[in-house]
Amino acid sequence: MTGPLAVLPPRYGAESLADVLPGALATLGVPGVADPLGLAGRLAGVRRLAVLLVDGLGWHQLPLATPHAPTLGELARDGRELTCGFPSTTPTSLVSLGTGAPPGAHGVLGFRVAVPGSDRVLTHVDWWDDPDPDAWQPLSTCWQRAAAAGVAVTVVSRPEYAGSGLTRAANDGGRYVGVGDPAALAGEMLAALRAGPGPALVYGYHPDLDRAGHLDGVDSASWRAAAADLDAALARLVAGLPADAALLVTADHGQLNVPTGHRIDLDADDRLRSGLRAIAGEPRVRYLYARPGAAPDVRATWAELLGDAAWVLDRAEAVATGWFGPVPAAHLDRIGDVVAVCRDTYAVVATRSVNPVEARLVAYHGSITAAEMAIPLLTARG
Numbered sequence: 001m002t003g004p005l006a007v008l009p010p011r012y013g014a015e016s017l018a019d020v021l022p023g024a025l026a027t028l029g030v031p032g033v034a035d036p037l038g039l040a041g042r043l044a045g046v047r048r049l050a051v052l053l054v055d056g057l058g059w060h061q062l063p064l065a066t067p068h069a070p071t072l073g074e075l076a077r078d079g080r081e082l083t084c085g086f087p088s089t090t091p092t093s094l095v096s097l098g099t100g101a102p103p104g105a106h107g108v109l110g111f112r113v114a115v116p117g118s119d120r121v122l123t124h125v126d127w128w129d130d131p132d133p134d135a136w137q138p139l140s141t142c143w144q145r146a147a148a149a150g151v152a153v154t155v156v157s158r159p160e161y162a163g164s165g166l167t168r169a170a171n172d173g174g175r176y177v178g179v180g181d182p183a184a185l186a187g188e189m190l191a192a193l194r195a196g197p198g199p200a201l202v203y204g205y206h207p208d209l210d211r212a213g214h215l216d217g218v219d220s221a222s223w224r225a226a227a228a229d230l231d232a233a234l235a236r237l238v239a240g241l242p243a244d245a246a247l248l249v250t251a252d253h254g255q256l257n258v259p260t261g262h263r264i265d266l267d268a269d270d271r272l273r274s275g276l277r278a279i280a281g282e283p284r285v286r287y288l289y290a291r292p293g294a295a296p297d298v299r300a301t302w303a304e305l306l307g308d309a310a311w312v313l314d315r316a317e318a319v320a321t322g323w324f325g326p327v328p329a330a331h332l333d334r335i336g337d338v339v340a341v342c343r344d345t346y347a348v349v350a351t352r353s354v355n356p357v358e359a360r361l362v363a364y365h366g367s368i369t370a371a372e373m374a375i376p377l378l379t380a381r382g
Contacts, residue, residue, distance in 0.1 A: 013036055019082070025142055030151065049201050056211075058373075069227045081376065090252050110334075140173075156203065163176075242382050258345050283364050309343060
């Protein structure tokens, strides 16, 4: 299969989201970092670098967004296709960007995972200090490495994310500035770029496009309006770049709309809960944690009931795909005993449990299709 629904494995160490910040550090002269994207050569002379991550702006969504976003359209003409990591979900991708590492190495292995040794399910976007972020995510961040090399580092994101476990895992090392709208985001990013005479690295996070897609669908009226709002911020950023600065625009994942007929409700068939002690992940990739001895039966049942709607793998098979990158022993048990990865435009929802609001969304991500995995890298220079 080709096109947006084709399988697109991560390209770690070659063309992935995890390779963006190492290249940024190499551009700014931080020693000892690899640059598989070749950014240092392309951005020679740049001493101030802004990185804007647009949540949900996949490569395959660019043609839908650019009619409403002329600045984005201009940047996309010379854009480069990368992949995010697996699962193609925000917490995993934000930490891969921030650490420069595949998910297996940093351990934030999904939107929700069961905490090993318990039946407790950790939702990474609602995580604060339990588990301890410094233990749960053991790697240093690229922001810390840049700051240690004398680069002024600033993180600009929503005020409610300040100090969260996910922010610490992904963005430790930078001065944090909380802003509430795209215009303020652009203004604070430009202010941080201009703040001092030395090298600077500024990160901005834009969540609105992803939210509109989830609630109303990709290419809905609200999604197009969010693309236009994004473009206004982009235009301000591009116009305001200092002469020795550059802007990199990327994303954490894409999205796809899931039709009603492709939603499998795990609350509507008791067989899908048989043998389970916990369910995590999200609708496009489910982690199933089995009671002792039940994993083979769980896998067989899910494979039979889901059929061609999903790949149903045991943990060892899922790790062997290489989609997570290498997974150390300390992180293995965070992955389900069984992993159900949805194909095509299918999703496994839960209409009465596991956050029923999720079941009413329109667009999803998390799986391994090109629509979800392919992301852009766009560049502008001052």
